[in-house]
Amino acid sequence: MAIIPATWDMYEMFQAIFQAPTYHLIFEALLILWIIKLIFSKSYAPGKTVLTEKEKEALIEDWHPEPLAPDVPDDHPVLQAMNNNIISGKAEKYVTVRGKRCINMATLNFLGMVGDESIEAVTIKCLRKYGVGSCGPRGFYGTMDVHLELEDRLAKFMHCEEAILYSYGFATIASAIPAYSKRGDVIFCDEGVCFAIQKGLVASRSLIKYFKHNNMEDLERLLLEQQAEDQRNPKKAKATRRFLVVEGLYNKHGDICPLPKLIELKWKYKLRIFVEESFSFGVLGASGRGITEHFGINVDEIDLIAASLENSIGSCGGFCCGKKYVIDHQRLSGLGYCFSASLPPMLATAAIEALNIMERDPGICQTLRNNCRMVHDGLSKLSYFHVGSDPLAPIQHLYLTEPSADRDLDTCTLQKIADEAIKNGVALTLSRYLEAEEHHLPLPSIRVAVNAKLSNEEITKVVATIAEASRTVLCTSSL
Known part of the structure; x- marks a missing residue:
């Protein structure tokens, strides 16, 4: 007599159950009961506690909130x-x-642009045309023709392909660093850098390795350690980007970075180099183009140059310049550019006139x-x-x-x-x-x-x- 296939399957299932170890059957039974309990049990709903007015007043009286900021002595x-x-x-x-x-x-009015009569004249004329502020970020109707003109002038002055304008000098380098360096990347940085760079390093969430101020031997020691680490883990090394961040002329020390040696190390250890030039732009070089002109180094050797317009230029804001593809990336990833109101048009005009003065004289x-x-x-x-x-x-x-x-x-x-x-x-x-x-x-x-x-x-x-x-x-x- 032939056995029906469905009946045969049930026979095999019961046969497997009876042959299974006892502890296995007990565990499965408990698991089924626990699932059934979860399905039919009610969700936890804590009861609402009703306080009397006296209890409320007692709780409020006992609550002492922490201050938003620590106390500062009046004689600080x-x-x-x-x-x-x-x-x-x-x-x-x-x-x-x-x-x-x-x-x-x-005050940091290096070239005496503050109070210059020609700058004041063009600024007043611009004020009558555009008003005081822009009232919007660059991507949201905050871009005006004078912003584009200033970016073009800065790029040509620095002999770079493109420049990007920020409305706050501090935010320029602090936004530029995390626009490129992310978690998992490595940044080698001089320990004497300014506070704006330090904030950019923190925002990048990268691994920061500080070397002693202007000490190229200490920098190369860190680079050799990184090289050895990369050889131990080549898969990770392939995905890790390495950056070198320095200042052209250091704000906190007043000395100049050894750029020729830094360029040599850049190519030797395959680094991307960022140079912050807020205190060297308008100062170093025959025409004030900064540290690259001072040492006679081609600006293309630097991956990114950042500088403030608040020192030599006597205006506000800052700029970054470099290759077109590098600068365009900041228009989407530079937080200080994307989310800050753009530079007031009259201040952009003042910066343009300051550049005119530097080029004329x-x-x-x-x-x-x-x-x-x-x-x-x-x-x-x-x-x-x-x-x-x-x-x-x-x-x-x-x-x-x-x-x-x-x-x-x-x-x-x-x-x-x-x-x-x-x-x-x-x-x-x-x-x-x-x-x-x-x-x-x-x-x-x-x-x-x-x-x-x-x-x-x-x-x-x-x-x-x-x-x-x-x-x-x-x-x-x-x-």
């Missing part, structure tokens, strides 16, 4: 400096601070460098200070020759010297840092900013005033 030196160093009028070669007219050695950059040398030579002769900056730097850092072990005490001493100088007609300021957030905190210093419009007599007065102020403060404190 930064707050005192902000309250005391309020200027009235333009931040030109001379500035009125605390009601006294002083030679301005504090490239000697203005040479005048600035001559003034920098004269200020550096004069300050180097002061007995109470040593100068840590390069002779060509428009920012000269004055450090105490005999610093104490107390940073706050040295900062207070330097502030007294700056205050004494203001009394005698020279406006000075200290270098300021977010001390808890800086990767590498420099020693306290007085930051002397040089202007191309200064005469030899004014520079001599500045040096003499700083010398007298330091003698007055330091001799009094030693008594």
Whole structure:
């Protein structure tokens, strides 16, 4: 008699059940019961607790919220400096601070563009045409013809294929770095870079490897370690991009990066190099094109150049320049470009006119460098200070020759010297840092900013005033 196939299948299933181990059957039975329980059990719905008015008042009285920010003492030196160093009028070669007219050695108006009559004239004309602000990001009706003109002028001035304009100088490099470097990439960075670069490094979420300031041996040591690591894991190395981030002229130190050696290491170890030129643009090079012109290096050797328009140009915002495909990527991935209102048209026009002045009179950059040398030579002769900056730097850092072990005490001493100088007609300021957030905190210093419009007599007065102020403060404190 033939067995029906369905009946045969059931026979085999029951046969398998009876042959299975007992513990296996018990586990399956428990699992089936647990599934049935989950299906038919009610979801958890906590009951609503009703509080009396008295209980509510007691809870509110016991609640002490944490402050949004930590308490700051009223005598904090930064707050005192902000309250005391309020200027009235333009931040030109001379500035009125605390009601006294002083030679301005504090603001970063390197080429004296602030207060230039031709810049003011074109800016007023632009203001009447466009109004004050743009009221929108570049991709959302915030782009105006003057923005495109400025980008074109900057690209041609820097001998690059394309440039991109940001409305805030700090956000320029801070947005550019994370636009390219992502999690899993490696960034080799000088430990003396400015705070804007540090914020860009954090935003990139990349692996950051700092090398000692301007120390090429330490940089190559890190590169060799990375090379050995790549050889151990070639699959990971193939997907890892490597970047090198430096400043052309360092804000916190006032010295120049050794770009020729950096270029050599770039090709040797296959790196992409970013150079931040906020303090070298308009300063270094025969026509102010920055560190590449200073060393006679082709700008195509640099993957990305970033700079602020807030120092030499005397406007606002910043720019990046390089190859077209590199810059176009930022128009989609540079957060400071995509989501910030564009640069006010009148400030873009002011930057264009400043570029016109630099191109008509490239000697203005040479005048600035001559003034920098004269200020550096004069300050180097002061007995109470040593100068840590390069002779060509428009920012000269004055450090105490005999610093104490107390940073706050040295900062207070330097502030007294700056205050004494203001009394005698020279406006000075200290270098300021977010001390808890800086990767590498420099020693306290007085930051002397040089202007191309200064005469030899004014520079001599500045040096003499700083010398007298330091003698007055330091001799009094030693008594």
